[in-house]
Amino acid sequence: MINYLGTPVIETDRLLLRPLKQSDTQSIFYHWLSDERVADNRVNAAHTSIAQTEERVKKIVSQYKNKEFCYWGIELKGTGELIGEIDLYDFDSSKDNCEVSYSLGFKWWNQGYGTEALQAVVEFGFRQMNIHKISAAHNTDNPASGRVMAKVGMKQEGVIRHMIRNAKNQYKDCAVYGILREDYLKSVCM
Numbered sequence: 001m002i003n004y005l006g007t008p009v010i011e012t013d014r015l016l017l018r019p020l021k022q023s024d025t026q027s028i029f030y031h032w033l034s035d036e037r038v039a040d041n042r043v044n045a046a047h048t049s050i051a052q053t054e055e056r057v058k059k060i061v062s063q064y065k066n067k068e069f070c071y072w073g074i075e076l077k078g079t080g081e082l083i084g085e086i087d088l089y090d091f092d093s094s095k096d097n098c099e100v101s102y103s104l105g106f107k108w109w110n111q112g113y114g115t116e117a118l119q120a121v122v123e124f125g126f127r128q129m130n131i132h133k134i135s136a137a138h139n140t141d142n143p144a145s146g147r148v149m150a151k152v153g154m155k156q157e158g159v160i161r162h163m164i165r166n167a168k169n170q171y172k173d174c175a176v177y178g179i180l181r182e183d184y185l186k187s188v189c190m
């Protein structure tokens with residue numbers, strides 16, 4: 001059974017994963033949600049007005065009272081900057097499985113932060129929440145995300161053709177990855 005714990009603060013070497021606040025709206029808009037380079041790898045279109053982000057953050061913040069809601073902002077401990085977001089979602093209580101997704105602002109790409117955040121959330125999901133399997137999918141034209149999944153021990157399970165149609169009306173093939181709790185715990189020697 002999944003042990004829902006909401007969105008507690010998680011600390012890693014360089015990052016603080018913490019609930020988002022309404023006052024994060026500007027950072028979220030400028031650092032990733034309005035950026036086409038980030039949006040091109042997500043399903044939804046880039047935000048064109050801060051009001052859209054305001055609304056989205058409002059919706060997220062309103063769900064923190066729900067223990068089944070796991071949605072972290074990724075903050076750099078060194079500077080206090082909010083650099084991205086990561087969430088566990090689509091909890092399936094019939095199998096104790098869920099999905100994970102994440103995004104970082106462009107200026108922080110390729111510095112290991114995505115891997116550090118995903119590693120921490122996978123660890124939390126398996127050890128604290130008792131999740132059985134965590135899955136994710138990335139567009140095949142976004143190999144960096146697949147690399148992040150592989151670096152935390154997720155295995156590629158196949159490629160689904162035209163799995164999504166993005167906001168630009170383009171169909172995208174997606175590589176599907178997963179990691180089982182039993183394999184994760186074995187890999188880190190319990």
Ligand SMILES: CC(C)(COP(=O)(O)OP(=O)(O)OC[C@H]1O[C@@H](n2cnc3c(N)ncnc32)[C@H](O)[C@@H]1OP(=O)(O)O)[C@@H](O)C(=O)NCCC(=O)NCCS
Nearest residue numbers: 041102103104109110111112113114115138143144145147
């Ligand atoms: C995907 C994302 C979170 C990765 O975060 P990140 O902090 O840059 O990731 P890391 O630095 O931990 O690792 C990136 C890895 O991808 C590799 N990489 C980068 N560009 C690559 C490319 N074009 N092809 C193959 N590998 C690539 C890097 O070399 C690195 O691997 P390495 O450590 O073995 O050298 C970030 O790029 C992002 O936010 N992208 C936009 C949104 C998105 O794609 N979200 C995920 C949707 S599934």
